[in-house]
Amino acid sequence: MADGEYSATSKSCKYCRKSVGINNPKNVKCVNCESLYHSSCAQRVKTLIMVNEQENLVKCCSPEIANGSVDIMSSPEEVLKTEVTYLKMLLNEKNARINELIKLNQLLEENRALINGENEKLKNYISMNVDNKSVPHMITGKKNLPPDFDIISSDKAVQPRDLPVRATRAKNTDALISKQKTLMNELINVNHDKAVVDLNKPFTITTNIQDGFTEVTHNRRNRSNMPRTSLPRMKNIETKGIATVSETDVFRAKPSKMWLYVGKAMNTATETIVKDYIMNKCNSTDADKVEVYKLPLLGKSLAFQIGVDISLFDQVNCADFWPKGIVIRRFHFDFNKTKKDSTGKHNFLGNPSKGVER
Numbered sequence: 001m002a003d004g005e006y007s008a009t010s011k012s013c014k015y016c017r018k019s020v021g022i023n024n025p026k027n028v029k030c031v032n033c034e035s036l037y038h039s040s041c042a043q044r045v046k047t048l049i050m051v052n053e054q055e056n057l058v059k060c061c062s063p064e065i066a067n068g069s070v071d072i073m074s075s076p077e078e079v080l081k082t083e084v085t086y087l088k089m090l091l092n093e094k095n096a097r098i099n100e101l102i103k104l105n106q107l108l109e110e111n112r113a114l115i116n117g118e119n120e121k122l123k124n125y126i127s128m129n130v131d132n133k134s135v136p137h138m139i140t141g142k143k144n145l146p147p148d149f150d151i152i153s154s155d156k157a158v159q160p161r162d163l164p165v166r167a168t169r170a171k172n173t174d175a176l177i178s179k180q181k182t183l184m185n186e187l188i189n190v191n192h193d194k195a196v197v198d199l200n201k202p203f204t205i206t207t208n209i210q211d212g213f214t215e216v217t218h219n220r221r222n223r224s225n226m227p228r229t230s231l232p233r234m235k236n237i238e239t240k241g242i243a244t245v246s247e248t249d250v251f252r253a254k255p256s257k258m259w260l261y262v263g264k265a266m267n268t269a270t271e272t273i274v275k276d277y278i279m280n281k282c283n284s285t286d287a288d289k290v291e292v293y294k295l296p297l298l299g300k301s302l303a304f305q306i307g308v309d310i311s312l313f314d315q316v317n318c319a320d321f322w323p324k325g326i327v328i329r330r331f332h333f334d335f336n337k338t339k340k341d342s343t344g345k346h347n348f349l350g351n352p353s354k355g356v357e358r
Contacts (some may be wrong), residue, residue, distance in 0.1 A: 014060065015041035016079055030060045257291065257307035259331035260317065265302040270294070274304055281321055282312050305331055 013020045014035040020027050028042035029035070031051055042048060042058065049059040245252045262274070271292040278290050289309035294302065308316050315321065322328060 011036050013038050013041050015045055018079070026056070028056045028058055031057050032059055033061045035060055255288070256310060258310055258313040258317075259333075260306045260308070261303065261327075261329050261331040262306050262322070263301065263303040263327040264325055265304065267300075267302060269302050269304075271304070274306070278306070278308065278316065282315055284312065 010019045010021050012018065014030075015037055018038070020036045020038055022036070026039050028037040028039060028048075030037075037045065037048075037058075037060075039056070042056075045060070047060070051057040051059055241253070265274070271294050275287075275290050275292045278292075279285070279287070282290075284290070289312060291307040293305040295305055306316075317328065319328075
């Protein structure tokens with residue numbers, strides 16, 4: 001095998017002297033001497049002239065570059081030196097990265113030590129706070145007894161301290177007090193102006209102390225036996241009928257209407273003119289579907305309260321339906337302001353912004 005060629009399907013790269021496939025379309029080929037380059041090696045050679053970029057064809061030995069020399073490596077030893085230099089650069093970069101990681105690790109260790117110290121402080125503070133809480137404890141012995149008693153011994157009776165006797169005026173309850181003294185004499189033995197109480201004797205009451213008391217009864221009126229004179233209060237509940245009736249029946253509900261406020265009309269407008277205008281625009285001949293009421297004059301222009309059938313509301317509630325300058329909006333009723341007209345019929349004065357809609 002000749003120098004620079006490895007087999008019939010491969011040659012050596014003219015730049016790095018390594019094997020390069022002949023049939024690999026990614027390799028770069030010279031059109032004059034048919035030398036091959038790796039695609040990465042061809043980018044390093046500065047004296048190549050591109051002939052066809054799609055087919056990776058170049059010129060490396062043309063007369064245009066005869067005066068210069070192609071920057072190629074002369075021997076495999078130089079290739080190895082270049083690779084060693086490259087590996088050293090990579091090693092230096094990795095060492096620098098390792099040093100950065102070591103510094104970061106040291107900072108993390110310091111932060112962990114600080115956090116552990118803060119945790120210890122918090123634990124100590126919590127334990128101190130728990131210990132300082134005022135928790136009531138059961139105290140046995142002398143402290144459990146009232147201050148008027150002294151403990152003589154564990155197997156003897158308990159004696160109360162001497163207390164000053166307050167002189168009292170005789171009252172009508174002396175008879176009751178004498179009976180109570182009889183009860184107390186059975187339990188207390190008087191000795192040297194001190195009462196000695198035997199704790200082992202059970203505290204039982206055998207004397208009837210009801211004597212001297214008057215039983216008082218109060219006859220409370222039983223409300224359940226009293227006759228009911230009024231009906232229970234009922235909630236104001238509104239109920240609507242659902243029975244089906246024909247259109248010819250005299251007694252039936254009036255059809256619901258949607259009410260609008262129409263303002264800014266000229267003084268020449270009347271209820272009849274407005275009603276005819278609406279019926280003509282809607283192409284309706286049923287006069288019951290439209291109701292028009294003139295509102296009290298509050299300004300220089302007229303205003304009307306208009307009720308239309310629900311089927312006509314979308315058509316009427318539109319800017320294109322009304323003449324230019326006419327103002328329309330939903331009509332709201334204020335039932336607190338009512339007035340009777342000349343016919344005795346209630347005329348609701350509406351407020352376009354307040355009140356409840358009818």
